[in-house]
Amino acid sequence: MRRLLALRQEQKLTTRHVRLMAQSLEVTERTVWRWLAAAERDESAAAEPGARAQSKDRFSVTPEVRRLLALWKGNVAAVHRELTSRAARGEGAPPPSIPTLHRAIQRDLTPGERAGLAGGERAARKHDVFLARPRGWRNQVWETDHVQAPVLVDVEGRARRPWITWFTDCATNAITGVAVTPVHPSRESVLAALRSAVLREDPYGPFGGLPERVRVDRGKDFLSRTVTAAFDLLDVTVEDLPAYTPHLKGTVEGLNRAVESMFLAALPGYARQPRPGKRPSRPKDEVLLGFEDFTARLLAWTSWWNTEHCPAPLRGRTPLEAWQDDPTPLRDVAAADLWTFTLDDAGTRTLTTRGIRFRKRDYVGPWMTGQSGIQVRLRFMPHHDHRIEVYHAATGRYLGPADLAAQATEEQVSAVRRARAARARRLKKDLEASQRERYAAVNQPEAPQRLGTLTTAQAEAELAQAAGTDLSDLAMPDLIPPAAPPADWRTPPSLVTRTAPGRPAPVPSEPAPGSTAQTTEDGDAS
Structure with a gap:
């Protein structure tokens, strides 16, 4: 111009x-x-051809308008009503018309600011521009995450939504390892997925090997002591990302979105499927997949993703082709060593004639014959308390597994679980009843009126019971040690140190003058 x-x-x-x-x-x-x-x-x-001519009287967005936009979640009409009511009370100048206010907001605020004032920081982040990380080499960086599948699966007669834990390679978009759990995942799920990701032999290969770094999102399972110790032993750096930053691990987050739209949405029991009628609940005659069938289908889809699907970042190649075209050497770990590194260490124990004592239970194995008295080191898979792995304490040599002695039958375990569930339901119902508060309904402005009265005796009884419970919590049984037992008792040395020393015998005092006569006189009187 x-x-x-x-x-x-x-x-x-x-x-x-x-x-x-x-x-x-x-x-x-x-x-x-x-x-x-x-x-x-x-x-x-x-300088700006086509822009509206600026004038001194043109309305612009002020800090007060920004605060009102944040208060009313971006509702311009509500902001206009608020400014109009304030002007009527004499607290400011009359606002412009609603179209003028709309034009000023569109002109003075960026799309990210408008979205942030309406929906917060996460909404504003959708309008930001992010740099793409350079695509490196295979096993340079892995990303891992948990995702709950929006599919109901039959798990021992109950409909549950399983969780998927997987590792993905950022350079090739390959799913290197996966583990499925019927309930909430734990560090055991992470270790199982890690083993399947590192091993390259059947049925896990050809993807695998040790990565240089692994990105996690501050999940307590990924940062637990057992998992971090396994990564340290495998010489893998854990990159702990800041909280609530899914955009910093976009590869695995994209996989979480892709598995739902490309696989889970077509399965029976899909929880987000639109339902006919007014009720969103699933039909009663719907047949759900079993957990085993769901896991088999997920593994088949994982194989299809790695060998047939062509993600957009790979430009017409499959993850398998991208993996095979990369000449980067791989770091492998023997399966036995990997199993040892991904177990939790329980310290050393002494092998006795009853086996190995661990968590107040005995574990035995056929290899223990003639080994009583040696020092062993225990390792176990988290939450798998039916078996432990035993190693020699001095040499580290693997001795063998040990199974739980006197293990309960499946019927007994099921009965115990049913009893625990019934007790939990009763406790929950009692707790909700004790915390329920009722107030009277009103149709005029007045103070809230609490309903439910107590007699004086009921109030005093509850307060006395609460006070007695509080005092019992403060009791310290070992504050005053018990008195020493008599000398002729045979007391274990471990208990002697926990008793107070014996008190010296009292020295008899001489009777005062006249006391004998008084006693005699009293005795004669009796």
């Missing part, structure tokens, strides 16, 4: 110049002539 102004001042401006400008800007010639006239009146209009 400044060039056109210079040509006009030099009296060299022609229609051809205006036509070329209109074609380059994809506007009409009339629009360019209008912009040129506005630039002659105001030089600032030449």
